[in-house]
Amino acid sequence: MTADAQDGWIGSAPHASVTDSAVGVEGLDKLALHLGDLARFLQEQGSVEETLQGIVDAAVVTVPGAEYAGLSVVRGRETMSTPAASAEVVDQVDQVQIDFQEGPCLDVLYEKHTVWLPNTAEERRWPRFAARARELGIGSMLSFQLYVTGDDLGALNLYSRHAEAFTDESEQVGLLFATHAAVAMADAQERAHLSQAMGTRDLIGQAKGILMERYKLTSVQAFALLVRASQHTNTKLAEVAEYLTRSGELVGKRGGDE
Template sequence: MANHDNDLAVRLSEVARALQQRGTAQDTLDGIVRAAVETIPGARHAGVMTVVGKREVRTVSVTDDLPRQVDQVQFETGQGPCLTALYLDRTISVPDLAADTRWPRFTSRARSLDVGSMLSFQLFVEGDDLGALNLYAPEPRSFDEDSLHVGLLFASHSAVALAEAQQRDRLTQAAHTRDLIGQAKGILMERYTINADQAFSVLVRVSQQNNRKLRDLAEELATTGKLPAEA
């Protein structure tokens, strides 16, 4: 048991380092689903489902088409193990999908897919945004206690790596937005012989009048040289 635990710790550390070296949050998500299949006993397919603002449910990364097909059935029926893991902050195990009675509408349709068992873990909670890691196997009872133990540890490591990637994305996006606004201000300053504060006030006013984000407006001005009011 000690050797097994040591091997698992080494493997999870390697996975965490590999995920943290990826670039964007999407790159990290893609790495998570691939590593899940390689690391968690019994997993043959994996996917990540998210809820943005507790409203918009999406499949954001998959190892292949099967997780997307299963998720689509859940979206259409409004029920299923992955949605339960998302909203109820739980780990959900489905040892035998054909015999499960918890989600009748989902189960009756999912039986036609090549899924015998499923295992879902909540991956992250960030404000109103939720994420779940979902694992699939073609045979019933493919996931055991070891799968659950490894899966919980894997999800914890993955959540940390994903949070870091999301933070990098936000910082990159913020820097890009500042650059765009700076370019737009420069165009207005030269065109109308005004200072930086006055140029920014123009952008804010046009943004409010047109009900558009300041970043989008600045990007349009930097790209086309025109503001909506001028066009």
């Protein structure tokens, strides 16, 4: 996120007030304004990818101690990916978790909302991961659970080059930030799913129109023909409709199918 974009949602002090003062009454007031601006900024993003990138970029200038940030998604407690990161080193560190199958996102984040890794040089829970993270220049981490659905998990991970970089204030601010981030992620994904559903509906409508015109069918009959083609070819209905509108041919249709 550029400096101009930061100024657009953080306000007159894009890098200062939230992270440079203790979370007292005045600090909480500033934090509330900051997070309100952040929520509006994230809501204005045009895609899920832009929303996720906005979250990690904003985390770095919001949570005390954070120098890098990334969003991790773990599926089935095994498969981990990083859909958004503020720097290349985040992808590298997360890849270490994947390679060694150990680390905060693959372990206790399923049981705890927050996980601290104060010093990678002294970490004993994930020794191989911590040693490699240290080699990559990471001194400490702070991770927040964003959601858990069955065996799937989403997490916000914060990184610093320094040991003991995160404090109680980091956790307080980070928990509030993570709440806004989780809402923004869910909202962006819901908008994307809605947009995709509307696109699929329109595509099926176009395909039905082609069949109705070509074979003088009713809307119900045309839809039934699409369903039959989908079932006979084991192809998703949306894919059948897309192929028909693009090629003019009904996938899997035989002479007797008309």
